[in-house]
Amino acid sequence: MKKIGNCFLLAFLLLIPFAVVPVQSFGLGDDIEDAAEAMYQWTRTDTSLWNTMAEFCDYYPKRLSGSDNLERGIDWIVATMKSRGWDVKTQNVSVPNWKRGTEWLKMHGQLNKDMKIAGLGGTVGTGSTSLLAQVYVVKSFDDIKAHAAEVKGKIVVWNVEFTTYRETVAYRYRGASEAARYGAVASLVRSIGPFGMQTPHTGWMKYNDSLPMIPAAAITMEDALLLQRMQDRGAKIELELMLVSHSESNATSRNVIIELKGTTHPEEIVVIGGHIDSWDLGTGAMDDAGGCFVAWRALEMMRELGLKPKRTIRLCLWTNEENGTRGAQAYADSTKNEHHVAGIECDGGTFRPRGFSGTLPPDLKEDLLDAFEHLEIIGASEIRDGEGGADTGPLREKGIPVMELEVDTTRYFWYHHTEADTPDKLNPKEMNDCTYAMAVAAWACANR
Numbered sequence: 001m002k003k004i005g006n007c008f009l010l011a012f013l014l015l016i017p018f019a020v021v022p023v024q025s026f027g028l029g030d031d032i033e034d035a036a037e038a039m040y041q042w043t044r045t046d047t048s049l050w051n052t053m054a055e056f057c058d059y060y061p062k063r064l065s066g067s068d069n070l071e072r073g074i075d076w077i078v079a080t081m082k083s084r085g086w087d088v089k090t091q092n093v094s095v096p097n098w099k100r101g102t103e104w105l106k107m108h109g110q111l112n113k114d115m116k117i118a119g120l121g122g123t124v125g126t127g128s129t130s131l132l133a134q135v136y137v138v139k140s141f142d143d144i145k146a147h148a149a150e151v152k153g154k155i156v157v158w159n160v161e162f163t164t165y166r167e168t169v170a171y172r173y174r175g176a177s178e179a180a181r182y183g184a185v186a187s188l189v190r191s192i193g194p195f196g197m198q199t200p201h202t203g204w205m206k207y208n209d210s211l212p213m214i215p216a217a218a219i220t221m222e223d224a225l226l227l228q229r230m231q232d233r234g235a236k237i238e239l240e241l242m243l244v245s246h247s248e249s250n251a252t253s254r255n256v257i258i259e260l261k262g263t264t265h266p267e268e269i270v271v272i273g274g275h276i277d278s279w280d281l282g283t284g285a286m287d288d289a290g291g292c293f294v295a296w297r298a299l300e301m302m303r304e305l306g307l308k309p310k311r312t313i314r315l316c317l318w319t320n321e322e323n324g325t326r327g328a329q330a331y332a333d334s335t336k337n338e339h340h341v342a343g344i345e346c347d348g349g350t351f352r353p354r355g356f357s358g359t360l361p362p363d364l365k366e367d368l369l370d371a372f373e374h375l376e377i378i379g380a381s382e383i384r385d386g387e388g389g390a391d392t393g394p395l396r397e398k399g400i401p402v403m404e405l406e407v408d409t410t411r412y413f414w415y416h417h418t419e420a421d422t423p424d425k426l427n428p429k430e431m432n433d434c435t436y437a438m439a440v441a442a443w444a445c446a447n448r
C-alpha cells in the first residue's frame, strides 16, 4: 500500500485551476468539488486495488455458501482490513449448503460425445445410477406447450437464444419444473449468455412445489445448437446423464462491515458494497469480488485522503447473494433501529462504468445528477430508473433509496458463473474508475 497524506492532497489542490472537472455549486455542501477532484486524482495512480482482488481470488476461489473457501476468504478479508486499521464487525448468517458432486453427460448413437455440463445450484441428482433417455429440444415455454406430447419421458433441452439476462434466466430458474409439467425426466438449459467458449454457466434454480423435481443442469451454447441441428435433421438423440449433488444442513457464514463515521449526522447511514460469495466454478472475480474490492477501496480512499463525510458511509460485504440472499436479509433485519439514507451496490462486473440505476426520490436524484457532473470525465454521469441490486433489495422494500453501479456489460455474460470468471477478465484502470464512481455517489449521498 502506498502512503497518501497531506502533501499529496496539497499537490493536487494546487493543480485544481487546470483540472477538467467543472467548477460550480451543487447544493451538496462546499466540498463536493474538492472531494471529487481528490478522489479522481487518487484513482489515477492507485495500484493496490486490482492486485488485492486478484490475490484474494487466486487463493479463495469457488466461494459458494457453505464452503470452506468462502469462510477462509472472509477470514482473510477481516484480517486484511484489521491490518489496515479498520474496526471490523461481522454478522453471522445461516446460509444454504448445496454441494456439487460427480456430473457428466454423454451422447450415444450416430455421434458419441462427452458433453460439458454444470449442475444448477439446488438441483436434485440422478440417484446412484445414470439416467438414459431420448432428447427433445425446445426453444421457449410456448414451444414446449405446443409439443407437450413429445416431451413425456424425455430429457428436455432448452435451446433459448439469449436476449437479456433478466428475460433468458427464467429458463435456468424454472425450466426444470416447466419440463416436469409435461412429463420430462431431466432438464438441460443452454447456458445463459450471449456468447459461448464451450463453457457451461451454472446458477440458481428453483422447483415448483406442485411438480416432480427432476435433475437440472446447464450445457454449453455450442452443444445446445448441435442438439438443435441434429433434431432438425430428424435424428433420434439419446443422452446419458449422471448428476450427483446434495444439500446439507444450513451453514454459518458472515457479512463483513466497516464504516467511516459521519461528522454531522453519524446516525444516518449510506451503505455501499457487493457480495463476497460466488458460484463454485471459477474464482468469482467479476461476480463479485471486483464489486466488493471496489466498494472497500472507495471507503479506504476517503479515509486515506482525510475526507470526512457528514453522514456515516458503511461498507457491507454481503454473503450468500448467489443462492439465497440471506446475507442481504440478515443485514436489513439488523438495521431495524438504524436510519439508512441510501444503499449503493456494485454487482454487475467492474468494467467501464457508465453511471447508476436505481429507485430514487426526485430530490435525491436531482442532487445526484448535479454531483455526477464530476463523473462525466469517466463517462459515468447517467442515472437510469431501476431496482438497484439483489443485496440492496431488502432495503428497497423498506423504502430506502437504492442504486447500483452500471457498467459496460458487453463481456460480463461471456464469463458469468463459469470457470472462466477469473481476475484477468477485469482491468485495473476500469476498476479504479468504478471506485471513483462509487466514491462520488456515496459521498454525494452522505454530504447532501
Ligand SMILES: [Zn+2]
Residues within 6 Å of the ligand: 275, 287, 288, 321, 347
Ligand atoms: Zn453477483
